[in-house]
Amino acid sequence: MPTIITFRCGLKWIIIASLLISLPFLTDVIIGRNWVRILDFALLYSILALGLNIVIGFAGLLDLGFVAFFAVGAYTYAILASPHLGLHLPVGIILPLGTILAGGFGILLGLPTLKLRGDYLAIVTLGFGEIIRIFLNNLNAPYNLTGGPQGINLIDPLILAGFNFNQNDLLPSVYQYYYLFLFCTMITLFICQRLQNSRIGRAWIAIREDEIAAQAMGINTRNIKLLAFSMGASFGGLGGGLFAGFQGFVSPESFNLMESIMILCMIVLGGMGHIWGVIFGAVVLTLLPEALRYLGTIQQSLFGHIWIDPADLRLLIFGLALILVMLLRPAGLYPTPVRKSEFETAEEIDEL
Numbered sequence: 001m002p003t004i005i006t007f008r009c010g011l012k013w014i015i016i017a018s019l020l021i022s023l024p025f026l027t028d029v030i031i032g033r034n035w036v037r038i039l040d041f042a043l044l045y046s047i048l049a050l051g052l053n054i055v056i057g058f059a060g061l062l063d064l065g066f067v068a069f070f071a072v073g074a075y076t077y078a079i080l081a082s083p084h085l086g087l088h089l090p091v092g093i094i095l096p097l098g099t100i101l102a103g104g105f106g107i108l109l110g111l112p113t114l115k116l117r118g119d120y121l122a123i124v125t126l127g128f129g130e131i132i133r134i135f136l137n138n139l140n141a142p143y144n145l146t147g148g149p150q151g152i153n154l155i156d157p158l159i160l161a162g163f164n165f166n167q168n169d170l171l172p173s174v175y176q177y178y179y180l181f182l183f184c185t186m187i188t189l190f191i192c193q194r195l196q197n198s199r200i201g202r203a204w205i206a207i208r209e210d211e212i213a214a215q216a217m218g219i220n221t222r223n224i225k226l227l228a229f230s231m232g233a234s235f236g237g238l239g240g241g242l243f244a245g246f247q248g249f250v251s252p253e254s255f256n257l258m259e260s261i262m263i264l265c266m267i268v269l270g271g272m273g274h275i276w277g278v279i280f281g282a283v284v285l286t287l288l289p290e291a292l293r294y295l296g297t298i299q300q301s302l303f304g305h306i307w308i309d310p311a312d313l314r315l316l317i318f319g320l321a322l323i324l325v326m327l328l329r330p331a332g333l334y335p336t337p338v339r340k341s342e343f344e345t346a347e348e349i350d351e352l
Helices: 002-031 032-058 067-080 091-113 116-137 173-198 199-209 211-216 221-247 257-270 275-303 310-328 335-351
Strands: none
Touching: 002 032, 002 173, 002 221, 032 173, 032 199, 032 221, 032 257, 067 091, 067 116, 067 221, 067 257, 091 116, 091 221, 116 257, 173 199, 173 221, 173 275, 199 211, 199 221, 211 221, 257 275, 257 310, 275 310
16 A cells, blocks of 8 residues: 555656646647746746745744845846946856845844834835835946846846856747746755754744744744744845846836735735645736736627726736635635634634
8 A cells, every 4th residue: 555655646746747847838839938938937936935935924924025135136146147347257156145145134134123023024024125126226326236227137147057048049048947947946845845844944833823932932033033034035035036137137116015915915825834835826826917918808809899908907807816815715725734724713713
């Protein structure tokens, strides 16, 4: 029996791996190459959502300024790998540097917020995210460091071990970026799983459930919370560096509050604290808005003209979908069994 179970488990992972490897080819053939690019963004958002899940899902620290770390990683790459300052440092230096720098900013955010909880913590982190965006928007005088509102363009593509992901005859660039982002997502996933099952992960969960009880048990809540901010921010910085190399252009408008809200929605929708649920939420919330862009074409084919502006209708349906999910599945679309049972128990108590 154990041999059969092991075989089935191995077969399942082989099927999943085969599907992930062939996904860009299938997507290109069925619905077009533009959707392969959207898959690339889905993987990028998965990295960001996994990073924020460490802060919110594991440690229970509500962070509405996570996009700031995304911006730090992106601008680190853009400044050091573009004609803007005349520097063209290798990716092997810039990506780790952006990751470490974003982790440092995570500690910088965590230090003054250690005693804050709930709404107060959310307001402070929201302000931190806006401060970073405004700084990026204004650091073009007296010395032009960030390009100001115009941003930075002509950013060097990602080149690893001499392999240029933008210029290679092996595969189209969107395919190559897909496999790179998939690899980075798998590495992030592995690290998150190891953290969750470690003493640090259990300490984060203890703080999330009851910080006072965790402190009474001997957990150094100060250092553990700072570590959560730093680790989550590091993944945000990594995602930002990959984003800058992929897009070839960054500007402050790419890092507004709505980006933080969207990443938070991915976690809540997928299942807070559940690694696979977070990835599922990131993929759904990346693909769904793009799929809703076809509403104008559907109206045109059904009624002969467009009744409602597709952009407005897209946001309306997207918002209604989120509301319905929160009403019908408050624990998320793919929650952990523990979190699901907690919500079910709470509902039973409310009914009594």
